[in-house]
Amino acid sequence: MEQASSYVKPMPVSPKHNGRKQLFENSFLERLTRTHILVPIGIFTTFAIALIYYGAVFKELTLLSIVLPFLVGILVFTLVEYLVHRYVFHMLPDTPVKADIQYKFHGVHHEYPKDKDRLAMPPVLSATIISLLFGLFYLIMGEYAFGFTAGFGLGYGSYLGVHYIVHAFPPPKNFLRILWINHSIHHYKDDDVAFGVSSPLWDWVFGTLPKKG
Template sequence: MESEKPYQSIRLFDNELLERLSHVHPIVPLLLWAPLACWLIWRGFYVYELSLVPLMAVGLAGLLAWTLSEYMLHRFVFHFKASGKAGKWFVYLFHGNHHDDPKDKSRLVMPPAGAIPIMALLYLLFGLVVPQPWLQPFCGTFIIGYLIYDYIHYSTHHFPMKNPVARFLKHYHLKHHHSGEGGRYGVSSPLWDRVFRTDPSRG
């Protein structure tokens, strides 16, 4: 009887440092982003002395903005139909490898090397439409939404998720991978698939 071969991730880079940066332990996003999110929300509440109800409203807006960003990035960036070699490599680097190997535990959450520049760019873009001091709690809850997404995504591929809502999200995302129908770009929520009619089961 042959011994089982050790698991090997898909190699993305010839350079050893870049290859290591493409992997991440699943606890890293929580350790990296949770303190920043708490600090941003704390600044809104204690430094800028924003009142609780408006702060909660801005927080809900930040969470909603995350769900829309998650949908848009997944649909239009990670599933971009590139024609050139560089474009195809970019799409494969960020997402295509996940479809080829969805069980890879070290690539189910976004590595800091990719997440930090994306988050910095989004912060600058949000600053064009969300004024200070509201920008900071808005981005704090946006980051919380991102963390919720990251761990829902990880769980859908590695845990049974017996809670009815969690089980629905698991089956919903796995259909994105295995049904062959396309669509279902929402991971933490099917909201924007319903709005933009990209849930094949809804016609």
């Protein structure tokens, strides 16, 4: 009979309200881990607009064949955001390699949540990922990939904007307030809930909404 694992999840890191962490000794690699938030938002927004324009003008796609995949792309992004945050960024660091990956990808953000230069993927990585995703989606769904990838990319750009607002500004007095509250709970109270940043939809579906009261 296989022995039960003795692994115990480590205590959450204690958030620091200022400062930043150096991840790499090499200055070039360290620089690649940082970016101003407007750069990746600009990359994903420009890519989305370019895909819609190219699909409409050069591929002569109908409005319906762009708009419907676009909306599905946004919805699918919110699901991917939730799953990656929950199962990749918060994977159990039960080996040294996984612990190192988890910390560099996301743990450092929990330790230094106010470090504004680490609230998004670096530009080179952002551009590479959205380009590869478009290629993958095109293989799967053909010309519907123009609208779908545009929606997916704009969904990510919106996520970046919401994430930045949550960490850089006081609680807003509009519809973003609930997102601000949920993400603050995730960072400062219970990192096993509120994995959705741009939307609470999948937390509601999978039962990981913060408990009231």
